[in-house]
Every structure is written in C-alpha cells, then in structure tokens.
Amino acid sequence: MPWTTRFTGKSHTFADLRELMAKATPHRSGDVLAGLAAESAEERVAAQAILADLPLAHFLEDLLIPYEEDEVTRLIIDRHDADAFASVSSLSVGEFRDWLLDYETDSAMLAALAPGITPEMAAAVSKLMANQDLILVASKCKVVTKFRNTIGLPGRLSVRLQPNHPTDDLKGIAASMLDGLLFGCGDAVIGINPATDQVSTTTAMLQLMDELISRYEIPTQSCVLAHVTTQLQAIAKGAPVDLVFQSIAGTQAANESFGIDLAMLREAREAALSLKRGTVGDNVMYFETGQGSALSANAHHGIDQQTLEARAYAVAREFKPLLVNTVVGFIGPEYLYDGKQIIRAGLEDHFCGKLLGLPMGCDACYTNHAEADQDDMDNLLTLLGVAGCNYIMGVPGADDIMLGYQSSSFHDAQYLRQALSKKPAPEFERWLETHGINDEHGRLCENPAVLLDAVRNLGLSNA
Structure with a gap:
C-alpha cells in the first residue's frame, strides 16, 4: 500500500x-x-x-x-x-x-x-x-551464553583472540595467540580466519589450538572460520571442533551466494553438538554478519541494508549461537562510507541483535580505503562498551595482516575493561589470576615465564 x-x-x-x-x-x-x-x-x-x-x-x-x-x-x-x-x-x-x-x-x-x-x-x-x-x-538487554565459559554476564566484556596469518603459518599463529592471552584476551573464542579453505589446514589449526587449550586448561573455545562444509569434513575426520562458524545474511539468495542454506546450518549444529566438547554449556555456533552483504550479492530484493542485516539475526537466533559478530566496516566504503556511518551501523546492529535475543559482539573495523581512522574505532569501541556489547575483537596491533583491514587490538580490550570497570568471563578471569597474567584487581602482571614456558612446550623456540 x-x-x-x-x-x-x-x-x-x-x-x-x-x-x-x-x-x-x-x-x-x-x-x-x-x-x-x-x-x-x-x-x-x-x-x-x-x-x-x-x-x-x-x-x-x-x-x-x-x-x-x-x-x-x-x-x-x-x-x-x-x-x-x-x-x-x-x-x-x-x-x-x-x-x-x-x-x-x-x-x-x-x-x-x-x-x-x-x-x-x-x-x-x-x-x-x-x-x-x-x-x-x-x-x-542481557544475553548470556555458555560453552567452556560464561559470556555476557553484567559487568563482563569478552574478547575474541584473532591470530590470523597471511600464509597460515602455525608458528606465527601460535605467537599471536600467546601474545593475546598475555593481554587477557581470548575468553570469547580463539578464532582463526584461514588464508586457504582446506580441510588439512583447518584441522592443523584446530589441533594447535586444542593443544594449547588442553595443556594450559584454558576455559575458552576455539574456532577456525573456514566454510561450514570444510568444518563438517574436519569433524568427520575427527578434528577437535569446538564452535562451528559461518557467515550468514538476511535473504535466502544471499545465503545461497555463501553456499549455505538453513538445512546445512542445522546439520552443522547437530554435528558440533554430537562432539559434546562444551563443559558448562552447549552453545556451539558462531556467526558473522555485516551490512551490505546482500546488496554485494545482488540479493537484496530492493530492501535497505540495515533491515537486511537485522533479518540475518533471525537466521542466527534459530541456532542458539555462543557468539554473533557484526563485522561492521569490513565490506568497505561502498556500503558504509566513513567513520560516522560505521559508528551508526555498529550501534544499530548491536541494538537489533540484542533486542532479538542474540549474544552480540562487534568488530569495530574499517578497510584502508574508507574515510575512517582508528580514532573513529576508539569512539565506536567505547560506545559499544557502554551499550553492553558481549565481546570485541583482539587483533595484534589492530592490523589484520591476512584479511587486510583495521580492527581493535589486545591493548584496546585492556583500555575498555579499565575505563568501564569490566572483567573477562568469570572462568577465564580465574585462569588469568591463577597463571599470574592478571592480579586480583584485573591488572596485567609482568610474567614472561608463562610465555617462555608456552613457547617451549608448543615447539615454538624458533618462532
């Protein structure tokens, strides 16, 4: 009408x-x-x-x-x-x-x-x-989810540790993981974007993270952000999969452009649940979204990009995920031109996701050809912290050298927790204190012995 x-x-x-x-x-x-x-x-x-x-x-x-x-x-x-x-x-x-x-x-x-x-x-x-x-x-809006720890509790802010490497080098990935852990990051997930979407590479990364998590009894979860079909193959071969990841969108046609449908996501969730790797809960899915994905696939049906982004959250909600992440400025200035638009979109996405009952995180990020800079991301990061965002990204130096975009750093997580009196997930907080990474006040300790021991045990002495 x-x-x-x-x-x-x-x-x-x-x-x-x-x-x-x-x-x-x-x-x-x-x-x-x-x-x-x-x-x-x-x-x-x-x-x-x-x-x-x-x-x-x-x-x-x-x-x-x-x-x-x-x-x-x-x-x-x-x-x-x-x-x-x-x-x-x-x-x-x-x-x-x-x-x-x-x-x-x-x-x-x-x-x-x-x-x-x-x-x-x-x-x-x-x-x-x-x-x-x-x-x-x-x-x-309070949304709490669980796998090996509890994410989204009031007064808490979790961090995805994102140790990507441009050649999927395991030593480089491991060094970034250890660096992030020593900054108190990684309670949301240790999640790697692989440079190549291969079952063998995915499995090797999963085994590396599983060894680290098991050896040091870290109350967190791992994920390799390969295509869901690659992860299903890895599960079939016995790989230690904690969370199953997939990018999703708000229309059937856009999801088909990703090579997925709802039936495939149901299959993936059932496969992950069958492994029974969670210790405190069974939220086994991890989804990422972003305004503009449907338009970039010519699958938008004449609908504005923010409404389509909200529709993607209906897909996520169906599968009871541990984490949902809007990668807000990743697609580029064709969709969100500058810092002002990125900040607005990040707040919209977080609001809509939380209102729909989702455990929302946000990658406060931008591409190098956008009219934005790290000051804009500091502003968005702070606003998201005030808004009660469940988790943010922790990227070495805030510069993802594999994906080629700018995000938030391990240090940014320390800033936001200090400024807003936020703590990590409770199980992870206790682990940080036990291993001398944080003191009882949540402040970082100088304890290189933890890093040296991890390097030695993981065979990274030449890294």
Whole structure:
C-alpha cells in the first residue's frame, strides 16, 4: 500500500513498505548505491513520521519478501511467538520506541519480549532512534551464553583472540595467540580466519589450538572460520571442533551466494553438538554478519541494508549461537562510507541483535580505503562498551595482516575493561589470576615465564 504525507508544504509518497523503510533509514552509501536512499533529509523525516505511526503488527502481514519465495521470511513468520509479542502488539513503531526507553522496561521484560519481535520490527524502531537511544536500550538487554565459559554476564566484556596469518603459518599463529592471552584476551573464542579453505589446514589449526587449550586448561573455545562444509569434513575426520562458524545474511539468495542454506546450518549444529566438547554449556555456533552483504550479492530484493542485516539475526537466533559478530566496516566504503556511518551501523546492529535475543559482539573495523581512522574505532569501541556489547575483537596491533583491514587490538580490550570497570568471563578471569597474567584487581602482571614456558612446550623456540 502507498503512504503519502505532507511535510514542510511538500507531498511525499512511498509506494510500499520496502520504500518506506529504506527512505526512513539514516544516510549511508550502500543505500545510495542501491538507489534506495532518501533524496533529502526532508524526505527521510517524512518517511520516519509515517513509520512512527505504523502498527508493529503490520510487519506480520506486509512481508518485505514473499513467504513463498524466501526461507528466511518463512523462518521469521513460523518462529514468531505471538504470546511474547502480546505485551506490545497494540503499539505503533513510535510507541514501541517510547516503551523501550521507559524507566520501567527492564532486562527481564526485554528478554521475555525477544521471541515476539521480528527483525523488521527491530529495524523499524532503530530508524527512529538516536545513537544514545540505541545505546541505552541495548545496555538493558542481557544475553548470556555458555560453552567452556560464561559470556555476557553484567559487568563482563569478552574478547575474541584473532591470530590470523597471511600464509597460515602455525608458528606465527601460535605467537599471536600467546601474545593475546598475555593481554587477557581470548575468553570469547580463539578464532582463526584461514588464508586457504582446506580441510588439512583447518584441522592443523584446530589441533594447535586444542593443544594449547588442553595443556594450559584454558576455559575458552576455539574456532577456525573456514566454510561450514570444510568444518563438517574436519569433524568427520575427527578434528577437535569446538564452535562451528559461518557467515550468514538476511535473504535466502544471499545465503545461497555463501553456499549455505538453513538445512546445512542445522546439520552443522547437530554435528558440533554430537562432539559434546562444551563443559558448562552447549552453545556451539558462531556467526558473522555485516551490512551490505546482500546488496554485494545482488540479493537484496530492493530492501535497505540495515533491515537486511537485522533479518540475518533471525537466521542466527534459530541456532542458539555462543557468539554473533557484526563485522561492521569490513565490506568497505561502498556500503558504509566513513567513520560516522560505521559508528551508526555498529550501534544499530548491536541494538537489533540484542533486542532479538542474540549474544552480540562487534568488530569495530574499517578497510584502508574508507574515510575512517582508528580514532573513529576508539569512539565506536567505547560506545559499544557502554551499550553492553558481549565481546570485541583482539587483533595484534589492530592490523589484520591476512584479511587486510583495521580492527581493535589486545591493548584496546585492556583500555575498555579499565575505563568501564569490566572483567573477562568469570572462568577465564580465574585462569588469568591463577597463571599470574592478571592480579586480583584485573591488572596485567609482568610474567614472561608463562610465555617462555608456552613457547617451549608448543615447539615454538624458533618462532
């Protein structure tokens, strides 16, 4: 159905819900590239005004992608919890924003609501929110997951230790792992992006991490971020797989461009669960997302990139993941042009994911050809910490020399924990203290003996 409104004496018409959502979205280069963005601030505000009056229930009837054409749409509708939705079912999008910001709306209420919110509802309300609104509401959303430790507890901030190497050299990877551990990083996961997607390489990396984790009894989990089919083959060959990883998107066509579908993800989760490697929980999946992925695959159906990103969270939610990570500035300036757009997108993604009940982390990152720098990432990192982000990235020197992008460093994790009085996951915190890496106040200790012992035991004396 079309909507028309007059704003500052000018008439604005939006042909359907897809156009209304796109025009209401804060400005970003990806929507301009797709020809979906509002042509002026005035048109954007007009779209936001109409969106604010739209009933939340409208999104259950007016589907952005037809039910028959898209398995992600079917997942969203089939899994919708009407009982959970009942408490807000009479509200408009604007009223829902007010409800989320209300003093009385607390963590328990938001957790109970999560199964009743669709990605489109979350995306719609985010378009009406200032950055501070996104931060405040997300900070009230608590999502806790477990495998070998407990992630997402109040007052905690975890870190993915990301020891990538451009040639998949095991000694180089091991040196980065040990460096990160001595900075108190790695409680979210020790996760390696392989330069080559081969079963033999994946298995060798998994064995290296398993040896380190087992030898030093580190309460964390490992993951090699190879394609899910490669990981399934590794499992079949007996590799020590903790978490199964996959990049996901918000449309069936975009996921097909990744070489996956929902059935494949279900198979992968069952395979990981069958290994029974978790000690305190069984959240075995790790997903990564990012605004612009569907557009880059020409699989966006005329929908704005932020709404499609929220739809990816419906896919993640289905599989009860330990970790979900929006790699916010990774695809490039074609989709998020500068630091301002990257910061806004990171806060939107974190908010929408948390509102939908997901354990959200964020890779505060940018590519070298974007109009952004490390000051922008410091700002985003700090805002995410205030918003209660479950985990961030720890990359040697904040410069991923394999993937070729800029992220956050081991030292950045120390900064954020100190500035916001955050601690690692409780099991990992105790391990750091036991091994003399942290003192009882969470401060780093000077203890090179731990590093030298690990180097010696892992055969890295020539590294």
